[in-house]
Amino acid sequence: MAGAATASVDSDSSSPIVTARDVTKVYKRGSEPGLIGRIVGRSEPPAVHAVDSVSLEIAPGEIVGLAGSSGSGKSTLLHLLSGLEQPTAGTVSFRETDLAALSARERTRHRLENIGIVFQRFHLLDSLSARANVALPLVELGVPKRERRKRATELLERIGLGDRITHRPGELSGGEQQRVAIARALITDPALVIADEPTGELDTATGQKILEEFKQVAENRTIVLASHDQETLEICDRVIRLRDGAITTRQTQEVNR
Amino acid sequence: MKIRQLLTQWIGLIAVGIRRTASRATDTAKQRSRFSVLGVAVAIALLIMITGLGVGLATSTTVYDDDIDYWIVPETDSPESPLIATDNIQFSSVHETNDRIRHYDGVDATTPVLAQVLRIESSNTAEYVLVVGIINTPELDRVVGVNSDLLTPQDPYYVTGEYNGKWTGEVVLSESAADILTAASGDAVTVAGNNTFTVTAIDNQSSSTGDMPTALVQLSELQRITGAAEYDQADQFVVSTNSPAMKNKLEGVYPRSSVQTRGELTANKVAESDLSLALAFTALVVSLSIGTLFVVTTAGLEIVADQQQLAVLSAMGLSVRSQLQLVGTQTVVLTGLGGMIGTIGGLAGIRLINIVAVRTITTEPIATSHPVFIIYGIGVALVVGLLSLPVLLLTARRVSGGVP
Numbered sequence: 127m128a129g130a131a132t133a134s135v136d137s138d139s140s141s142p143i144v145t146a147r148d149v150t151k152v153y154k155r156g157s158e159p160g161l162i163g164r165i166v167g168r169s170e171p172p173a174v175h176a177v178d179s180v181s182l183e184i185a186p187g188e189i190v191g192l193a194g195s196s197g198s199g200k201s202t203l204l205h206l207l208s209g210l211e212q213p214t215a216g217t218v219s220f221r222e223t224d225l226a227a228l229s230a231r232e233r234t235r236h237r238l239e240n241i242g243i244v245f246q247r248f249h250l251l252d253s254l255s256a257r258a259n260v261a262l263p264l265v266e267l268g269v270p271k272r273e274r275r276k277r278a279t280e281l282l283e284r285i286g287l288g289d290r291i292t293h294r295p296g297e298l299s300g301g302e303q304q305r306v307a308i309a310r311a312l313i314t315d316p317a318l319v320i321a322d323e324p325t326g327e328l329d330t331a332t333g334q335k336i337l338e339e340f341k342q343v344a345e346n347r348t349i350v351l352a353s354h355d356q357e358t359l360e361i362c363d364r365v366i367r368l369r370d371g372a373i374t375t376r377q378t379q380e381v382n383r
Numbered sequence: 384m385k386i387r388q389l390l391t392q393w394i395g396l397i398a399v400g401i402r403r404t405a406s407r408a409t410d411t412a413k414q415r416s417r418f419s420v421l422g423v424a425v426a427i428a429l430l431i432m433i434t435g436l437g438v439g440l441a442t443s444t445t446v447y448d449d450d451i452d453y454w455i456v457p458e459t460d461s462p463e464s465p466l467i468a469t470d471n472i473q474f475s476s477v478h479e480t481n482d483r484i485r486h487y488d489g490v491d492a493t494t495p496v497l498a499q500v501l502r503i504e505s506s507n508t509a510e511y512v513l514v515v516g517i518i519n520t521p522e523l524d525r526v527v528g529v530n531s532d533l534l535t536p537q538d539p540y541y542v543t544g545e546y547n548g549k550w551t552g553e554v555v556l557s558e559s560a561a562d563i564l565t566a567a568s569g570d571a572v573t574v575a576g577n578n579t580f581t582v583t584a585i586d587n588q589s590s591s592t593g594d595m596p597t598a599l600v601q602l603s604e605l606q607r608i609t610g611a612a613e614y615d616q617a618d619q620f621v622v623s624t625n626s627p628a629m630k631n632k633l634e635g636v637y638p639r640s641s642v643q644t645r646g647e648l649t650a651n652k653v654a655e656s657d658l659s660l661a662l663a664f665t666a667l668v669v670s671l672s673i674g675t676l677f678v679v680t681t682a683g684l685e686i687v688a689d690q691q692q693l694a695v696l697s698a699m700g701l702s703v704r705s706q707l708q709l710v711g712t713q714t715v716v717l718t719g720l721g722g723m724i725g726t727i728g729g730l731a732g733i734r735l736i737n738i739v740a741v742r743t744i745t746t747e748p749i750a751t752s753h754p755v756f757i758i759y760g761i762g763v764a765l766v767v768g769l770l771s772l773p774v775l776l777l778t779a780r781r782v783s784g785g786v787p
Contacts, residue, residue, distance in 0.1 A: 208698075210698055210786050211786060230703075234700055234702050234703070236700075237698065237699070238699070238700020238701070239700070243698050245695075245698075249692075249695040249698075249787050251403065251692060252406075252411040253403040253410070254403060254406070258399065258402065262696075262699065263699050263700055265392060265395035265396055265399060266392060266699075266705055267392070268387075268388030268389060268395075270391050271391075271394075271398075294406070294410075294411075296410075296411070314700075
């Protein structure tokens with residue numbers, strides 16, 4: 127199988143931050159037949175291999191792109207790497223800790239402390255201001271209010287939204303909302319940032335600008351981003367291409383970082 | 384996590400919950416939030432109105448369109464009922480004043496009332512009895528629950544300002560007074576020493592206050608034997624009328640007096656009334672049930688609609704407990720707000736009920752409002768929120784997590 131081989135990490139010799147070994151994720155289309163369903167001979171729902179025996183290692187500081195067409199398994203693989211979903215088979219480890227060994231509560235805490243997620247559709251809380259959105263993870267960490275506001279304001283200023291901190295998402299453009307989402311993902315200073323189609327909802331020019339800013343504020347953090355857009359993937363150190371849930375090619379890029 | 388951090392987290396989440404709720408109610412989810420608030424507000428408003436009606440009816444402050452009795456009593460801080468209050472400030476020149484009141488348009492009957500607890504001796508025994516002196520008129524029916532028709536009208540011992548008319552020596556005993564004195568009609572009794580009276584009748588239908596042994600006598604004769612004749616004194620007036628407007632006029636009869644209705648005089652403490660408690664309790668149970676079901680339904684639907692945001696919170700690393708805290712804050716804030724609006728609405732409803740009642744079927748307000756209702760309404764709303772919380776938290780827990 128194409129994806130079964132472990133991806134080499136040429137750019138960094140230190141131990142990987144995230145490792146996936148023979149990771150498979152299978153979804154069932156429809157519900158399982160119940161007792162009566164089995165008696166009357168209802169068949170098992172068809173299974174879909176969203177991710178199929180994928181193995182990869184991501185080194186600290188790397189920017190890795192996941193490329194592929196829609197339905198190729200990019201987003202599912204991101205969810206598995208972030209611990210949002212559990213693999214059907216295989217293991218996902220973060221700094222050598224198997225995420226499957228953690229309880230749901232511990233995985234949630236793990237995301238809070240180690241992972242920042244940027245969604246394609248921003249997923250900001252409409253009822254909170256930009257600053258409150260960014261500061262929300264710090265509330266969970268028990269950071270005092272003054273410190274929360276200070277850190278969120280600084281980050282928003284760095285990303286060019288200093289004059290928009292009190293605006294709600296509905297009052298911001300798509301590009302501004304994505305900047306807020308990026309700031310929110312970075313506020314806890316995570317070791318790994320995961321971005322799912324971060325420019326998918328933006329026009330080309332805005333998308334490029336956001337990517338540059340993202341790379342700048344990420345400051346050598348490990349980033350895994352999924353995109354089907356070639357221009358977006360250009361900021362990556364290497365790109366892993368997926369098709370039908372399996373890795374087809376790996377490509378290390380010349381990147382000016 | 385250290386206690387201080389935990390506290391900061393709690394306060395932060397509650398603040399976020401409040402801001403989120405306020406923002407949703409005014410901007411991002413106006414209709415859903417307003418619907419939730421409205422549901423609680425309606426339940427609480429109904430609770431307040433039903434409780435107000437229950438308390439109003441149970442305390443008998445309502446006087447329907449039968450004859451209205453007003454009582455003119457001196458202003459006093461005494462907690463005693465004016466019916467049996469003794470040794471209080473008294474009115475003077477009561478015969479003259481009574482004549483004046485009798486001529487007011489709409490007055491059916493009027494009498495001064497002098498009440499004294501006196502020792503009455505019969506041939507068999509001696510007991511202390513509430514002796515009430517009145518000026519009987521044919522229009523007067525009962526005073527202090529005893530039939531006054533059995534006394535000679537117009538208090539014949541008092542004639543043109545002098546106490547030199549015909550001494551009747553009449554006394555009408557209530558059934559309980561006759562029982563304890565073992566007296567029968569026609570018996571002679573002595574009142575407060577050696578003043579001889581004759582039992583002219585025993586009122587078997589008497590309903591004197593608290594079944595107190597009561598004796599009805601001519602006012603002037605009681606004044607004479609108790610020393611109240613010096614300034615023609617009495618404790619109070621009872622005025623029978625069918626005109627609600629009479630109250631204002633009666634208030635001007637004496638300075639430092641107050642006019643009370645029969646209902647006010649017989650009002651009991653609310654807490655002592657089983658009926659009012661039953662009504663209030665029923666209203667409470669119904670409101671709690673309706674309010675809780677409403678909040679569970681509306682807020683539950685809102686949580687389901689909010690599923691994606693909960694998933695985002697989970698993806699960001701907010702624990703289920705923190706998410707539940709946000710949902711809980713939202714529920715309590717909405718129900719509290721509903722409680723405040725409902726309480727105001729309920730109090731306004733009580734006013735409206737009274738206005739409509741007075742204009743249509745009664746002469747006096749039928750529902751009672753009280754400042755305690757404000758605390759009661761908001762408190763019940765918060766209880767509704769607390770009762771709703773387990774179901775809502777369970778719903779939130781089920782829909783929480785997953786991929787946004």
